[in-house]
Amino acid sequence: MADRHTGMVEKRGAGLWLTHAGLILGVLFIFFPIWLAFVASTVTQPEIVHPPMPLLPGDQFLENYRKALVSGINAPVARMLANSAVMAIGIAVGKIVISILSAFAIVYFRFPGRKLFFWLIFVTLMLPVEVRIVPTYEVAARFDMLNSYHGLILPLIASATATFLFRQFFMTVPDELAEAARVDGARPMRFFIDILLPMSRTNMAALFVILFIYGWNQYLWPLLITTDPEMNTIVMGIKQMFPSGDDIADWPVIMATSILAMIPPVIVVISMQKLFIRGLVDSEK
Amino acid sequence: MATLTLENVQKSFGDTKVIHGVDIDVADGEFIVIVGPSGCGKSTLLRMVAGLEGVSGGEIRIGGKRVNEQEPMDRDIAMVFQNYALYPHMSVAENMGYGLKIAKTPKAEIAARVQEAATLLQLTPYLKRKPRELSGGQRQRVAMGRAIVRRPSVFLFDEPLSNLDAKLRVQMRLEIKQLQRKLGVTALYVTHDQVEAMTLADRMIVMNAGVADQIGAPLDVYADPATAFVAGFIGSPPTNFLPAARFGGAEGEMLGIRPEHLTLGAAGAGRIDGRAVSIEPLGAETLVHLRLEDGTAVTVRQEGTAELPAEGAEAGLSWATGEEMRFDDAGRRLR
Ligand SMILES: Nc1ncnc2c1ncn2[C@@H]1O[C@H](COP(=O)(O)OP(=O)(O)OP(=O)(O)O)[C@@H](O)[C@H]1O
Ligand SMILES: [Mg+2]
Numbered sequence: 001m002a003d004r005h006t007g008m009v010e011k012r013g014a015g016l017w018l019t020h021a022g023l024i025l026g027v028l029f030i031f032f033p034i035w036l037a038f039v040a041s042t043v044t045q046p047e048i049v050h051p052p053m054p055l056l057p058g059d060q061f062l063e064n065y066r067k068a069l070v071s072g073i074n075a076p077v078a079r080m081l082a083n084s085a086v087m088a089i090g091i092a093v094g095k096i097v098i099s100i101l102s103a104f105a106i107v108y109f110r111f112p113g114r115k116l117f118f119w120l121i122f123v124t125l126m127l128p129v130e131v132r133i134v135p136t137y138e139v140a141a142r143f144d145m146l147n148s149y150h151g152l153i154l155p156l157i158a159s160a161t162a163t164f165l166f167r168q169f170f171m172t173v174p175d176e177l178a179e180a181a182r183v184d185g186a187r188p189m190r191f192f193i194d195i196l197l198p199m200s201r202t203n204m205a206a207l208f209v210i211l212f213i214y215g216w217n218q219y220l221w222p223l224l225i226t227t228d229p230e231m232n233t234i235v236m237g238i239k240q241m242f243p244s245g246d247d248i249a250d251w252p253v254i255m256a257t258s259i260l261a262m263i264p265p266v267i268v269v270i271s272m273q274k275l276f277i278r279g280l281v282d283s284e285k
Numbered sequence: 286m287a288t289l290t291l292e293n294v295q296k297s298f299g300d301t302k303v304i305h306g307v308d309i310d311v312a313d314g315e316f317i318v319i320v321g322p323s324g325c326g327k328s329t330l331l332r333m334v335a336g337l338e339g340v341s342g343g344e345i346r347i348g349g350k351r352v353n354e355q356e357p358m359d360r361d362i363a364m365v366f367q368n369y370a371l372y373p374h375m376s377v378a379e380n381m382g383y384g385l386k387i388a389k390t391p392k393a394e395i396a397a398r399v400q401e402a403a404t405l406l407q408l409t410p411y412l413k414r415k416p417r418e419l420s421g422g423q424r425q426r427v428a429m430g431r432a433i434v435r436r437p438s439v440f441l442f443d444e445p446l447s448n449l450d451a452k453l454r455v456q457m458r459l460e461i462k463q464l465q466r467k468l469g470v471t472a473l474y475v476t477h478d479q480v481e482a483m484t485l486a487d488r489m490i491v492m493n494a495g496v497a498d499q500i501g502a503p504l505d506v507y508a509d510p511a512t513a514f515v516a517g518f519i520g521s522p523p524t525n526f527l528p529a530a531r532f533g534g535a536e537g538e539m540l541g542i543r544p545e546h547l548t549l550g551a552a553g554a555g556r557i558d559g560r561a562v563s564i565e566p567l568g569a570e571t572l573v574h575l576r577l578e579d580g581t582a583v584t585v586r587q588e589g590t591a592e593l594p595a596e597g598a599e600a601g602l603s604w605a606t607g608e609e610m611r612f613d614d615a616g617r618r619l620r
Binding site: 179180 | 335336337356357358362363364366367368370371372373374383384387388431435
């Protein structure tokens, strides 16, 4: 099948070269700033601040990265990476668990107020985090959740989008499947665990990627809720690395931190991509 | 294995009543087919027996025990769905064993029972496959296997063959019948295909708009329909209906005559004349479609060797009075 598909869009001669040249140029264009950041993370401070900027990596790679990971500027980057990982995984897993359960309730049970609850969830789609950030902060502070992992995770964990997505998916699952399970003796939670969950595998993987990156890239909320540098997440931590007064920025370490901050999302995307594609190829329904 | 009793079973969805009271006593091991046109309530009736729909009125008993309030799993039934409803992520063996697994049957026994059912249904080579790697007929068998391994007292089938091609349908029809005989399990089978109904049923229930018009052995129903609807629905080509007034009946009454009971003769020589509009030679038999003076369409079925009228020619129709069936204006049989 792959052969047929490449055959369908096959270009020959000049066309082939042109498309490739175009693509390579595009990649270079987008990759260039990242390359510069990488180069900057492998040279010394003076080399960066004296123009022209170097375009090839220097010899300070190990030195800069060791410094970033172990001591950082306010807090060790290793610590911030761990915080970010806890937060991103917490948000992604939490959101998936909560939204798949709510979608299950909404699609498979008739209870009073079912429509109302659905629309309530739906309405929250229209409110971005920033709009409710002050009251949320107030609540978090009163529950003593400042500078804590649950403070970082819980307020961001409800997700109308994911609930909506799972609802749409559940509605495409034939009713007869639920009935067959009922005849087989599966009570609702059993049906959920044995049948719906495995069938939602690929949806969950897709959502995990999106939500992990969403969690990883949170900036405003961690900035508000963590004051202790030990609880900083990496994305906000980079900003905190800029000196406030007359100090000079330690560019090589900041750049090394930026590069380190990019690696986990890239790993998640690449590793989950395989599951995606497998899910797309052998679609189960 | 058990008897199944429906007593004045009724069903309403909101204000609309779709089942108007059905009564039947099904003997242990009997094969009952519910047949009727689309929307007459066949599936609804079956689903009430399965416990997938609530019962609005009357009582359902399985093995003498009232089951109206019981969950499907407690009724000792197994159901085969029209689109098979196999669990897509489970292998064939897991699909068949799922009910037993939930019932906490020991692993070894599940494996043995699945193996036994697979042998019976010639599914042994496919046990490890996923449903999507099977053909329609094989999926159908897996659905049957899932029902068999549970050793229920009643099998319920909702149009299990309607997604198969014609040839496979005939083959699976035979297999279902043999299997049911072999296992001796009471079966309730829904179909809109009268050939399936005739060939499978020990007794059939002919449903019409939520009412069981007639319950009886296929040949009895065919030979002696209780209503005009049954006469028209069972038998192919369908029974011809003529206004009885022309033959000395009361106004509004209808006369039903099966196509094979009509004979063609010279125009004017029969009891009524018609013009042959089309002729379908099928080999062993020939169908002659005629139109009477008043526009009524009539079909005659005769031997393939019999003499044919020319298309467009007038012909006389005759029949033995003993073969005619009289129905009143509400469609009830007059005897
Ligand atoms: N959940 C429901 N709510 C309201 N009406 C329903 C519901 N289910 C079925 N009906 C109605 O009940 C009637 C009988 O439906 P049923 O599915 O039993 O028909 P059927 O005989 O199985 O038809 P088919 O041969 O097309 O499957 C139909 O008129 C249908 O519109
Ligand atoms: Mg139906």
